[in-house]
Each structure stands twice: as C-alpha cells, then as structure tokens.
Amino acid sequence: MKKLVILGSTGSIGTQTLDIVRQGFPAEICGLCANRNEKLMEEQIREFHPKVVCMADEKAAASLRTRVSDLSVTVLSGEQGIAEMLSVCGANLAVAAMVGISGLLPVITAIGLGMDIALANKETLVAAGDLVMAFAKEQGVKILPVDSEHSAIFQCLLGGHTIKKILLTASGGPFFGRSKEELSLVRAQDALKHPNWDMGQKVTIDSSTLMNKGLEVIEACHLFGVSPDKIEVLVHRQSIIHSMVEFEDNSVIAQLGAPDMRTPISFALSYPERTKFSGDSLNFFDIAALTFDKPDMQAFPCLALAIRAKKEGGAMTAVLNGANESAVAAFLKGECGFLDIPRIVENAMENFTNMQNPTLQDILEADQWAKEFSAKKRI
Amino acid sequence: MKKLVILGSTGSIGTQTLDIVRQGFPAEICGLCANRNEKLMEEQIREFHPKVVCMADEKAAASLRTRVSDLSVTVLSGEQGIAEMLSVCGANLAVAAMVGISGLLPVITAIGLGMDIALANKETLVAAGDLVMAFAKEQGVKILPVDSEHSAIFQCLLGGHTIKKILLTASGGPFFGRSKEELSLVRAQDALKHPNWDMGQKVTIDSSTLMNKGLEVIEACHLFGVSPDKIEVLVHRQSIIHSMVEFEDNSVIAQLGAPDMRTPISFALSYPERTKFSGDSLNFFDIAALTFDKPDMQAFPCLALAIRAKKEGGAMTAVLNGANESAVAAFLKGECGFLDIPRIVENAMENFTNMQNPTLQDILEADQWAKEFSAKKRI
Numbered sequence: 001m002k003k004l005v006i007l008g009s010t011g012s013i014g015t016q017t018l019d020i021v022r023q024g025f026p027a028e029i030c031g032l033c034a035n036r037n038e039k040l041m042e043e044q045i046r047e048f049h050p051k052v053v054c055m056a057d058e059k060a061a062a063s064l065r066t067r068v069s070d071l072s073v074t075v076l077s078g079e080q081g082i083a084e085m086l087s088v089c090g091a092n093l094a095v096a097a098m099v100g101i102s103g104l105l106p107v108i109t110a111i112g113l114g115m116d117i118a119l120a121n122k123e124t125l126v127a128a129g130d131l132v133m134a135f136a137k138e139q140g141v142k143i144l145p146v147d148s149e150h151s152a153i154f155q156c157l158l159g160g161h162t163i164k165k166i167l168l169t170a171s172g173g174p175f176f177g178r179s180k181e182e183l184s185l186v187r188a189q190d191a192l193k194h195p196n197w198d199m200g201q202k203v204t205i206d207s208s209t210l211m212n213k214g215l216e217v218i219e220a221c222h223l224f225g226v227s228p229d230k231i232e233v234l235v236h237r238q239s240i241i242h243s244m245v246e247f248e249d250n251s252v253i254a255q256l257g258a259p260d261m262r263t264p265i266s267f268a269l270s271y272p273e274r275t276k277f278s279g280d281s282l283n284f285f286d287i288a289a290l291t292f293d294k295p296d297m298q299a300f301p302c303l304a305l306a307i308r309a310k311k312e313g314g315a316m317t318a319v320l321n322g323a324n325e326s327a328v329a330a331f332l333k334g335e336c337g338f339l340d341i342p343r344i345v346e347n348a349m350e351n352f353t354n355m356q357n358p359t360l361q362d363i364l365e366a367d368q369w370a371k372e373f374s375a376k377k378r379i
Numbered sequence: 380m381k382k383l384v385i386l387g388s389t390g391s392i393g394t395q396t397l398d399i400v401r402q403g404f405p406a407e408i409c410g411l412c413a414n415r416n417e418k419l420m421e422e423q424i425r426e427f428h429p430k431v432v433c434m435a436d437e438k439a440a441a442s443l444r445t446r447v448s449d450l451s452v453t454v455l456s457g458e459q460g461i462a463e464m465l466s467v468c469g470a471n472l473a474v475a476a477m478v479g480i481s482g483l484l485p486v487i488t489a490i491g492l493g494m495d496i497a498l499a500n501k502e503t504l505v506a507a508g509d510l511v512m513a514f515a516k517e518q519g520v521k522i523l524p525v526d527s528e529h530s531a532i533f534q535c536l537l538g539g540h541t542i543k544k545i546l547l548t549a550s551g552g553p554f555f556g557r558s559k560e561e562l563s564l565v566r567a568q569d570a571l572k573h574p575n576w577d578m579g580q581k582v583t584i585d586s587s588t589l590m591n592k593g594l595e596v597i598e599a600c601h602l603f604g605v606s607p608d609k610i611e612v613l614v615h616r617q618s619i620i621h622s623m624v625e626f627e628d629n630s631v632i633a634q635l636g637a638p639d640m641r642t643p644i645s646f647a648l649s650y651p652e653r654t655k656f657s658g659d660s661l662n663f664f665d666i667a668a669l670t671f672d673k674p675d676m677q678a679f680p681c682l683a684l685a686i687r688a689k690k691e692g693g694a695m696t697a698v699l700n701g702a703n704e705s706a707v708a709a710f711l712k713g714e715c716g717f718l719d720i721p722r723i724v725e726n727a728m729e730n731f732t733n734m735q736n737p738t739l740q741d742i743l744e745a746d747q748w749a750k751e752f753s754a755k756k757r758i
Binding site: 002004011012013016017019020023025027093095099100101104108118119120122123125126127128129130131132133142143144145146147148149150151152153154155156157158159160161162163165166167168169200202203215216218219220221222223224234239241242243244245246247248249250251252253254255256257258259261262263264265266267268269270271272273274275276277278279280281282284285287288289290291292293294306317318320321322325357358359360363364366367 | 381383390391392395396398399402404406472474478479480483487497498499501502504505506507508509510511512521522523524525526527528529530531532533534535536537538539540541542544545546547548578579581582594595597598599600601602603613618620621622623624625626627628629630631632633634635636637638640641642643644645646647648649650651652653654655656657658659660661663664666667668669670671672673685696697699700701704736738739742743745746
C-alpha cells in the first residue's frame with residue numbers, strides 16, 4: 001500500500017488526489033500540508049485520519065488546533081513544521097502540489113527522506129531542476145510527473161500494461177459516406193482508388209468494402225489476445241492515428257505517423273529497437289484536423305460479417321476469408337457487383353456447417369469449400 | 380544482422396521492405412518469393428543477391444531461370460519450392476507479404492523453421508489464427524505485425540525507446556487568437572476562465588500568458604533529459620492529446636484522455652501499474668475534431684522567455700520563475716496589466732547577472748532578488 005503525504009492538500013491537485021483515495025485507491029494518508037485553508041483541512045483530517053498535518057500559516061495552524069482538539073492529530077506550522085511533518089509522517093510517496101517556489105524546499109526534504117515524488121509543482125524543476133534531479137538520482141527516488149503533459153510523455157515512453165479496449169482506426173475507404181444505393185453502381189476501377197494508402201489490388205478492394213477492417217479485427221484478436229467485443233472500429237479519414245489502446249485508467253495511447261507503410265515495416269524489422277529511416281516526420285501544422293466517425297455497418301456489411309465469423313469461431317473465419325477472396329476476384333474481373341461481395345460471403349457463412357478446433361487440414365478444406373460454393377452460387 | 384526472406388517480394392509490402400534495406404537497414408536478403416512477376420524478381424536478384432528464390436508460377440520460374448542464367452542463384456518453383464526455399468535460405472525473419480490464404484502454409488513452414496514472422500498477410504490469422512499463434516508460441520518465435528493498425532497497437536504497448544522530439548501540447552488558454560492590442564485590456568477575472576482545465580489561480584494565469592507552457596518546457600527538459608530544441612509546442616485547443624513523443628523512425632506515440640487531472644494523478648500514484656478509477660472513458664464520437672496550431676510567440680512572449688531562460692541555464696530559470704510569481708501576484712491584485720507580466724519577467728532576466736552551477740542557496744537568493752527587483756520596478 002502506498003503511504004502518502006500531500007503537500008498542498010487543499011488545492012486543486014491535492015483535493016483530486018484525495019478524491020482518488022476516496023474512490024478506493026489503496027493508500028494510507030500519513031500527512032497533509034496546506035497554506036491557510038484550515039476549514040477544509042479539518043474536513044480532510046476527519047475523513048482521512050493523518051497522524052500529522054502542517055499549516056504554513058501560523059494563524060491558520062492555531063485555529064486548526066482548536067478545531068481538532070478532540071482528535072489525536074499533531075498540527076505543526078510554518079516552514080520548519082513542513083520539514084518536521086515530512087520526517088515523522090512515515091510516507092513513501094510525496095504528492096508535491098504546493099504553489100510556486102514554496103514547493104522547492106519541501107520537495108528536497110522529501111527526496112532526502114527517500115520518498116518518491118509525484119510532482120505537480122513545476123516551479124521546483126524550473127528553478128532548481130539540475131539540483132533536484134541529481135539529488136533524486138543520488139537518493140534513488142523516482143520523480144513521477146503529475147502535469148498532464150508530462151504524464152503523457154512519461155506514459156508514451158512506458159509499456160507493459162493490460163489492454164482494456166483496442167480502438168482500431170479505419171480510413172473508411174474511397175466510398176465513405178455513400179449509401180447502399182450509390183454503392184450498387186461501384187466498379188472495380190473506382191474501388192482501386194484508395195484515398196490514403198497505396199496498396200495491392202486485393203487489400204484495396206477489401207478496404208473499400210470494409211472487409212479489410214473486419215479481417216483486421218480478427219487479426220487483432222489473435223495478436224493481442226482479446227475478444228472482438230474489446231475492439232471498437234473508428235473511422236478516421238486522415239489515416240494519421242494508426243490505432244490506439246485504452247487502459248484500465250481510461251488513459252489512451254495512440255501511435256501516429258504519416259501514411260507510409262515503411263514505418264511499420266521498419267519497426268517489425270528492427271524490433272525491439274527503432275531505426276532511423278528517410279521517411280517524413282509528421283507535420284502537425286499541415287493537418288487540418290483529426291476526425292472520428294462511426295462505421296456505417298448497414299452500407300458496409302462486411303465488417304459486421306467478420307465480427308460475426310470471429311464470434312462463431314472454429315473454421316468460420318476461414319470460410320469468411322475464402323468466400324471473400326473468391327468474391328473479390330470475381331468483382332475485379334467484372335463478374336459480380338460491389339454489393340455482391342458481402343452477399344456472397346454471407347451466403348457461404350450461412351451454408352457452412354461450422355466445426356470448432358479445426359485442424360490445418362480442416363481449415364484448408366473450409367477455404368476450398370467456401371471458394372467453390374461462392375463460385376457456384378455466382379453463376 | 381537480420382537475415383530476411385521475403386514472401387511476396389514483388390508486391391507493395393515486399394518492394395517497400397526492400398526499399399528500407401536499400402536505405403541502409405542492416406539486413407541480408409537470404410531468399411525472395413513472388414507469384415509471377417519474373418521481370419521485377421530479376422531486378423531484385425541483381426540488386427540484393429539472394430542465394431535462392433522461388434516463383435509460385437511454374438512458367439514465370441522457367442523464364443526467370445533463363446534471365447538469370449549468368450548468376451549462381453537457385454530458382455525454385457511452386458508451393459513445394461516455397462517450402463524448400465524457406466528451409467535452405469538460412470533466414471531468421473520471414474516477411475510474410477503474400478496475398479490471401481496462399482500465405483498460410485509458407486508462414487507455418489517458416490514458424491516451423493524457427494523464423495520470426497513480420498506479418499503483413501492478415502488472412503493467415505483470419506483463417507487459422509488459433510493454430511498459428513499456438514504454433515508460434517510453441518516454437519518460441521515472434522509474430523511482429525506489419526499492418527499499420529496492428530503495428531500501432533503493438534507500439535502503444537511497448538516502451539523503452541529513445542526520444543527524438545517531444546511534442547508538448549498546449550490548450551492555448553482563454554486568449555488564443557487574440558492580438559497584443561486586445562490582450563492589453565485583459566483583466567484577472569477574464570484570465571481565470573480556462574477553457575478546459577479547472578485549476579488553481581496561479582497556474583490559470585500562467586496558462587493564459589503561455590508562461591505555464593514555458594515552465595513545462597523547462598520541466599520536460601529535466602524530467603526527460605532533453606534540450607529545449609528537442610521540444611516543440613503545439614497548440615491543441617481540445618486538450619485531448621496530452622502530449623506526444625516522436626522517435627527515430629518518425630513514429631509518434633501520444634497519450635489521450637478526457638481533461639481530468641485524476642488520470643495523471645492516479646498514474647503517478649499507481650506507477651508502474653495502472654488502476655481503474657471512476658472517471659469517464661474518452662468518447663471519440665463526441666469529439667468534433669482534433670486540431671493543431673503554432674503558438675503565437677509575439678502575442679505571448681512568456682513562452683519564448685522561458686525557452687531563453689533554459690538555454691541560458693544556471694540560475695536564470697529561478698529568476699524567470701521568481702519574477703513571474705511576483706508579476707502574477709500583482710496582476711491578480713489589479714496592480715499591473717496582462718502585458719506587464721512578460722515585461723516584468725524580461726526586465727528581471729535582463730538585469731540579472733547569471734551564474735552557472737548555482738547552489739540551492741544561490742537559487743533561493745536569485746528567486747528573492749527577482750521578486751524584489753520586480754516589485755521595485757513595478758512601482
């Protein structure tokens with residue numbers, strides 16, 4: 001259990017820290033310190049039972065002593081009182097949320113006592129960053145950023161957390177926003193013009209039907225060990241955010257980059273390292289806006305079919321894939337229409353007698369069956 | 380050095396993989412495989428010198444044999460040829476970039492040979508994900524995603540890379556877009572209305588002058604061990620992306636969330652774990668758009684002053700901070716105007732005789748000097 005001392009407990013960060021503890025975060029409140037809001041400090045003492053507190057302001061401390069005279073809490077005061085409170089409270093993590101340069105000496109005292117620092121007081125580093133960081137290193141304590149930006153950077157550099165939800169982004173393909181009626185007239189040459197990615201023919205057609213995103217949902221389930229209901233597809237027209245992960249604490253980590261496949265390829269080649277390559281950096285000032293839309297499951301039924309196939313499991317995803325390969329090949333040859341692709345896939349899925357735990361041979365046979373069935377049904 | 384075999388070398392992913400190697404990625408090309416583009420395969424053989432290649436199409440293989448009869452390369456053909464090529468080529472990483480279900484058996488063969496798989500062929504997992512993932516685990520080989528979305532997710536779950544650049548986001552504060560003339564009329568009560576964050580008075584005023592972002596640049600330099608020229612400030616009005624890091628390969632990792640300080644606080648408390656708490660998940664469909672603008676350094680000189688102070692180093696950042704604390708206090712009391720804040724800070728910085736490697740005592744004295752100098756100059 002974390003043992004906390006909060007420097008600046010009546011301020012914005014201090015009260016929000018206590019709110020997290022109130023919600024059940026497993027922590028003991030060992031000490032509290034505030035400037036002069038003795039009324040709120042009294043409430044905090046009665047709720048969180050620290051054994052020692054300090055008011056920077058002497059008058060506020062005197063008034064607080066009277067208010068809590070029925071309790072065993074020790075009330076200290078002044079700058080010297082803060083140092084004494086830190087040394088007797090027994091905390092292992094100090095939340096540094098005092099305002100301005102006044103936070104500097106208490107942070108140094110806490111580091112000297114071997115406490116990790118949850119740092120909200122940026123002035124400490126602004127005024128004395130070299131000293132404070134060197135002292136923290138020497139004492140072997142962690143400086144954990146609380147500023148939202150620095151916490152973000154810190155989180156971007158870390159790994160190893162459990163997925164709550166995958167946010168899989170989709171460009172929406174060349175026909176985003178079109179109705180089913182409009183889609184019925186689409187030909188192969190229209191579908192082969194993808195807005196953001198330059199890819200092979202099969203995957204470009206799959207992009208235009210959203211089957212590609214459906215296949216990716218299935219792929220992500222296998223790669224990251226999650227069920228389809230933990231994956232949400234977001235249409236993100238700009239293809240700048242390449243996907244995101246949400247964690248237990250609602251924090252979302254995203255990977256962004258120019259739509260250049262060489263970035264993911266080079267990462268797969270150089271993993272676990274990253275290597276420099278000649279592609280372009282993302283210029284955020286060239287991006288008008290990043291937007292998010294719900295996928296239209298009515299106009300693009302392939303996405304829903306893929307999710308359904310994964311939920312049915314067994315050899316059904318092989319049938320989905322086999323029927324889709326057959327349908328896309330026919331569409332590219334002009335032998336069927338755009339809306340026939342989901343119809344062919346659905347028809348194969350509905351006529352297949354599924355099996356669980358298929359062998360490799362079963363999967364190859366299911367693929368073959370789906371292709372033959374789909375070719376026959378088209379004629 | 381990675382030893383690569385590329386399955387589907389003449390396709391989009393295959394040619395881009397070779398482009399990365401052409402650019403200097405340290406890899407040996409041990410084997411190549413394509414369907415029927417023997418002309419491009421000949422060029423790839425002459426440039427990358429694999430010892431063995433395979434054409435799935437028998438006719439293309441025959442034609443290729445004639446084309447490269449002056450070389451010692453072995454040209455195999457057909458499905459059996461792919462398996463043979465994999466077993467003799469000596470690669471340790473197979474780039475699986477064939478189209479459709481045709482990629483399944485070669486991937487299984489490569490896993491059986493103990494090769495890691497850079498997987499671009501999603502149909503492999505769609506059709507036989509359970510089998511393939513279990514076999515990879517059994518063989519102790521890695522499946523590294525190449526699909527941009529899955530690579531993004533994979534990267535979001537990792538850590539440990541070196542920073543190329545920090546992209547520090549800024550809301551822009553309540554006066555974003557205003558000219559210097561308009562800012563001269565601003566009063567404390569206007570500045571205390573922050574668009575996104577509910578914070579204390581000092582930091583809210585600092586947000587409105589962009590000094591807060593300047594202090595954060597200095598803070599980030601200390602926390603993440605970078606110089607100020609590796610930090611770029613982006614105005615991001617929505618405060619959804621809390622900051623980002625760019626890496627050597629131009630990949631950008633971002634952390635996003637609702638503007639709720641309890642998320643970074645809870646992360647600092649629970650680090651290195653994450654804990655569930657009752658705040659809201661981000662709903663991307665409620666976000667109209669994420670936008671990025673350049674900060675206006677003319678209208679908001681505090682940001683540039685902070686960067687300058689950090690570059691000058693020594694006790695200058697303590698002076699910047701001390702003068703700013705003094706100026707903000709005066710502004711809150713109505714004793715000076717909004718545009719006097721940067722003037723007071725700049726004046727203190729210009730009149731301070733800087734020292735490098737200050738002691739804690741030097742820093743406290745610099746702070747005190749800056750406050751006294753600023754108070755005197757205001758009168």
